[in-house]
Amino acid sequence: MSSARQRSKAELARRLREIVAPEHVIEDAETQRPYECDGLPIYREMPLLVVLPETVEQVQDIMRLCHRKSVPVIARGAGTGLSAGALPSPAAVVLSLAKLNRILKIDPLARTARVQPGVRNLAISEAAAEHGLFYGPDPSSQIACSIGGNVAENSGGVHCLKYGLTVHNVLRAELVDVSGERFIVGSEGLDAAGFDLMALVTGSEGMLGMVTEITVKLLPTPEVAQVVMAAFDSVKLAGDAVGAVIAAGIIPAGLEMMDGHAIRAAEDFAHAGYPTDASALLLCEVDGAAEEVAEHCALVERLFRELGAVSTRTSRSEAERALLWKGRKSAFPAVGRISPDYYCMDGTIPRGKLAHVLGEIDRMAAEYRLRVANVFHAGDGNLHPLILFDANVPGDFEKAEEFGGRILELCVAVGGCITGEHGVGVEKLRQMPAQFTSSELEQFHAVKRAFDPAGTLNPGKGIPSLRQCQEYRTLELARVSSG
Template sequence: MNAISAPSFTAEYQRTVVDALRAVLPERSVLFDEEDTRPYECDGLAAYSRLPMVVVLPESEEQVIAALKVCNALQVKIVPRGAGTGLSGGAMPIADGVVLSTARMNRILSMDLYSRTAVVQPGVRNLAISEAVAPLGLYYAPDPSSQIACSIGGNVAENSGGVHCLKYGLTVHNVMRVRMVTIEGDVVELGGTALDAPGLDLLAVFIGSEGMLGVVTEVTVKLIPKPQQARVILASFDDVARGGDAVAKVIAAGIIPAGLEMMDKTSSRMVEPFVKAGYDIDAEALLLCESDGIPEEVDEEIARMIAVLEASGATAISVSRDEAERLKFWSGRKNAFPAAGRISPDYYCIDGTIPRRALAEVLLGIQKMEEKYGLRCANVFHAGDGNLHPLILFDANIADEFHRAELFGAEILEMCVAVGGTITGEHGVGLEKINQMCVQFSRAEMDVFFGVKAAFDPPRLLNPDKAIPTLQRCAEYGKMHVRRGMLKFPDLPRF
């Protein structure tokens, strides 16, 4: 769709970089032939791609240090990469740069039942942690839809969440310590295994930094006991606005469900034939509301939620009868993205967050945008914390459809900001949302962001020109959308 042509680099320059890296890494860990580097040309946002000049796959922290020292000495830009499931273009290669993948660092180093922690390398899959500690009666709470494939290092980079993040939090709430390597090759530990760590909370700064501050080599995660019981309510609504209002009323009633997700009719109709979860495909909106804990607690919370949903206008309510049915109800929500392929050749997934009170307003606004751009949009999202995941459906083979999808997505994000929300909840900014950073933040705020990056990465070699827009970019975007005091002059110097 939007394959980005990299500026040409000479074979001599590429050979210089390859030779320097192979001097400190095994030959199998340095890839540069096109057939070997092609799989790394994009992340989950496949609409944007670029062939890497070199890919390195270190197998230990020592090899990460060696690779970073070589790149720093040669002033070569580096894109850290996990499993490549990210959806904002954060792992897309940079011209004349190196992609550093931590996929081969995939060992669980230790599990501690008493402290309820696990120490893992960054390439460990999210779901593999829960599978490994299941015999201990524990699990790792953040559960993004890509958990079968995404890596914990990538989760740290994007501050990933999942369908149970309302009650159990995002990655930042479930990671105690990160060991990382700076661009100079220095090893730094952030956080710790105690309840609190001395000094500034740099762990929270690092989590969600999208590979711009350092490369993760080790993560200590919190583990929690598996609940004795979990049950989920599936509620139907004949109006999207009523469904959105019901979400706010559940939270207002003082109930914090383990999961509170919403799907519109387009989503349920594309998912139901795929997973056969028993969804009401005539409903305008479906809510999935889960309770977990001891059986008595679950029974009480389920009853309270049913009362709120009925009072909010639910047209049908069913409750999972056993674990198999609970997983079936969730399978539709978790398979929404792949199911989109059943009704559309392509889709563009947006990620924004809004106050719960604005759910109905934003959903109705998206419906109007469907008419404006002539494209369908399936809405699936973490309703409890207002994290939207609209799927804009398009056909890349039809001229201008992807461009319209991009404009559609940009307008959704800017509407999120307008109602008091943000342009991302868990997918990150990467390349996808960098223009909308100019809408959300003032120049002074972005100067602070650049200051943080400069403190960790003075030469600006780690994933540069992503996540934080330059003054030049904001000025260019300001020609179309002037916000927060941005100027209209495209010839201003780059920050």
């Protein structure tokens, strides 16, 4: 770094320490190291500075200062994101919202919770439990991920089939814009006049403003919940069974699939009682009134057996139900036991295409000579193939990255999209032109400019430049021609 840039950085750090406590401005490289990536560590970059405000007023002052100095700002939550959406830049300040972590109000009559962005996802349900309520979206990282990050990426979870993604469960948000002014989107009522800016902000990956307060819906805790586990000797049979459950008129709280690699890794870690000789496993949770749950569980078990399940089992206690879900929610880290590294993808397809797409992924895995562990939200077609590789083997990561891109393009080709809940970030920029035309991407840029004319909010994320789109299409044409 040049001496002029060093002086500029030191001056910015000094000014930031006038806004927050001095120890909440992180300037040295060693202490900044935990902020160099999010939950996708294959993309790493060091920030200019890291600042951790404790109040909304401090967020406003930081934004005003950076706006005057034309310094880019990157919002960061708990760092559990999986698309490099919070990847730092050497020219940008990372603004961590982790210290804004208070639950401001639980309203059991309105069934809402008003919270700050640094509140953990699971903490909302824990606070609402005494009122017989819970918060629906439950990402696998819910014990650690923050609600602000959930809004930024439109997170889902194993129960999003019945209860929806973040966008379906957030009513209102307060943001600080690029110039430091507060504004509110959404409403605590059932509707709000004007454009639906709440839906626009949800999933915007910190590119439109800093979310400083969120009002979420709370739902009544079901009287009973049970999980039906079914083992299949082929992924195709399991895929076909997913559609059959929905076609029978049952909307499960969650309907998850794991293939053989994921089953064995999760069972070795969680000891959930999974059949390790199965090629595919379905976990179908039904919740509601006791009589309805008993009826639906019996129907689901019968359907699974008729469609080729080699074994079925229904949880008989809350402890058994929790253990079955522990295995599923531990699957991502558990796969680390069978591979030095893995690359987690995120795409969504129509349910009817599950068997076809999983077959194509298996074919491509043989082509690339890389294993894939599939563990995903089968009920809503949100795939999470984990491409296993070894970063110490030259070329392995590049193969995994190319393979992942082709999976996303396959999702688009069958009528799906390149993300279900992880966002675009840096990871999926190259696949955006596979889903959107240049005209459509220009509309995204127009929205971005309306909120952030100078482009200093989380630059380089979410929307590729039109030049990048042209490069992508040129490469694709070359690949197709050579293939």
